[in-house]
Amino acid sequence: MVTVEFLGPIGKPPMEVGAATLAELAEALKRVEGVSEWLGTSAVAINDRMTTDRNAPLCDGDKVSILPPVCGG
Amino acid sequence: MVTVEFLGPIGKPPMEVGAATLAELAEALKRVEGVSEWLGTSAVAINDRMTTDRNAPLCDGDKVSILPPVCGG
Amino acid sequence: MELYDGALDVKAIFGRWLDENHQSNYGAYIPFIGIIREEGGIEALSFDIYEPILRAWFEGWEARAVERGAIVKFAHAIGDVPVHTSSYISAVFSPQRRVALELIDLFVEDFKANAPIWKYDVIGGKRIYAEDRSTPMAGAGVLGE
Amino acid sequence: MELYDGALDVKAIFGRWLDENHQSNYGAYIPFIGIIREEGGIEALSFDIYEPILRAWFEGWEARAVERGAIVKFAHAIGDVPVHTSSYISAVFSPQRRVALELIDLFVEDFKANAPIWKYDVIGGKRIYAEDRSTPMAGAGVLGE
Numbered sequence: 419m420v421t422v423e424f425l426g427p428i429g430k431p432p433m434e435v436g437a438a439t440l441a442e443l444a445e446a447l448k449r450v451e452g453v454s455e456w457l458g459t460s461a462v463a464i465n466d467r468m469t470t471d472r473n474a475p476l477c478d479g480d481k482v483s484i485l486p487p488v489c490g491g
Numbered sequence: 492m493v494t495v496e497f498l499g500p501i502g503k504p505p506m507e508v509g510a511a512t513l514a515e516l517a518e519a520l521k522r523v524e525g526v527s528e529w530l531g532t533s534a535v536a537i538n539d540r541m542t543t544d545r546n547a548p549l550c551d552g553d554k555v556s557i558l559p560p561v562c563g564g
Numbered sequence: 565m566e567l568y569d570g571a572l573d574v575k576a577i578f579g580r581w582l583d584e585n586h587q588s589n590y591g592a593y594i595p596f597i598g599i600i601r602e603e604g605g606i607e608a609l610s611f612d613i614y615e616p617i618l619r620a621w622f623e624g625w626e627a628r629a630v631e632r633g634a635i636v637k638f639a640h641a642i643g644d645v646p647v648h649t650s651s652y653i654s655a656v657f658s659p660q661r662r663v664a665l666e667l668i669d670l671f672v673e674d675f676k677a678n679a680p681i682w683k684y685d686v687i688g689g690k691r692i693y694a695e696d697r698s699t700p701m702a703g704a705g706v707l708g709e
Numbered sequence: 710m711e712l713y714d715g716a717l718d719v720k721a722i723f724g725r726w727l728d729e730n731h732q733s734n735y736g737a738y739i740p741f742i743g744i745i746r747e748e749g750g751i752e753a754l755s756f757d758i759y760e761p762i763l764r765a766w767f768e769g770w771e772a773r774a775v776e777r778g779a780i781v782k783f784a785h786a787i788g789d790v791p792v793h794t795s796s797y798i799s800a801v802f803s804p805q806r807r808v809a810l811e812l813i814d815l816f817v818e819d820f821k822a823n824a825p826i827w828k829y830d831v832i833g834g835k836r837i838y839a840e841d842r843s844t845p846m847a848g849a850g851v852l853g854e
Contacts, residue, residue: 426682458708490681499827563826
């Protein structure tokens with residue numbers, strides 16, 4: 419199981435999901451209401467490192483963060 | 492007669508010169524030691540307005556300023 | 565990197581950064597001060613920050629600045645920041661004018677685009693995500709399609 | 710436009726400009742602070758200024774800034790300015806970040822190139838024209854040849 423955190427305006431509590439890669443996690447999150455619509459514009463970090471690799475493997479206990487569009491300053 | 496002021500590092504006191512245009516003034520200043528070497532790199536103002544016109548007319552009482560290379564900041 | 569609850573004390577931060585580098589022999593110091601504009605009926609803006617990734621982002625910038633002999637600084641607010649007060653200060657110190665002018669521009673623009681910070685309008689006490697002013701981070705959409 | 714004898718009081722000037730524009734609804738304030746670097750054995754830099762043409766130059770810039778909804782400010786020292794102190798502060802206030810970042814760069818570079826200010830190294834109490842760092846103003850050479 420990995421823990422998925424939804425940052426900023428997504429406003430969802432963390433979820434535990436079983437997934438071996440980011441691609442598998444994407445399949446699972448697509449079906450979650452209030453989350454699916456953010457996937458196309460959100461960036462992703464595994465254990466606080468940004469990644470753009472859909473094939474990145476996930477291990478038990480990993481933390482995946484979903485970062486929606488930003489506007490600092 | 493016009494009054495010619497030498498600014499910054501030229502370090503000369505003002506001179507009174509008879510000249511009807513900037514071109515005539517240039518002829519006169521070319522022969523002044525400690526001034527001639529600054530002419531090629533200096534900008535010029537007549538009565539505190541910058542000019543790049545060598546044919547600019549000069550009137551009695553005009554003030555011509557010679558501005559050598561700058562470095563503000 | 566400095567995070568504060570609510571509006572920044574601009575003069576204190578500006579002055580402290582100046583003092584800290586007093587003997588560092590930098591020739592140029594350029595701060596960028598972001599101030600909340602009164603517009604669209606807002607009483608404040610509000611900010612969420614994800615600190616671990618913000619820190620990593622900033623460390624990348626510190627390394628890039630050092631390569632050019634410069635240093636970068638920033639302070640940002642968390643939570644509500646009333647109009648006419650400051651939510652954000654960035655700064656560059658550099659021996660050279662050109663490096664400082666180039667870095668402050670790149671740094672501020674990349675901050676806007678890639679720092680993990682979320683902005684909300686505060687109107688009538690309600691917090692509304694500033695969706696129209698927000699942009700996907702570099703590499704966004706990995707989980708899309 | 711503010712001219713001072715000797716080093717600038719950076720914090721006072723920075724803070725005053727901030728306060729003056731507190732209610733002006735500008736979203737970005739970018740000061741550029743020039744600090745005298747210790748190099749080449751100097752104890753200070755020293756400056757001559759020709760005020761009438763400096764004022765005209767600055768009025769041109771004020772007009773250009775207004776066209777973009779912004780304002781420009783500057784303060785400069787006259788005479789000796791010791792190392793590690795400030796001789797020069799410029800600033801831009803603008804509603805928009807991009808305008809402010811673009812203007813501060815153009816303004817500072819044009820100041821360097823065309824403000825009628827002459828710089829001298831002060832070494833052993835002697836004032837030596839900084840010829841190698843000085844550049845002819847736009848339109849220089851009218852009296853040449």
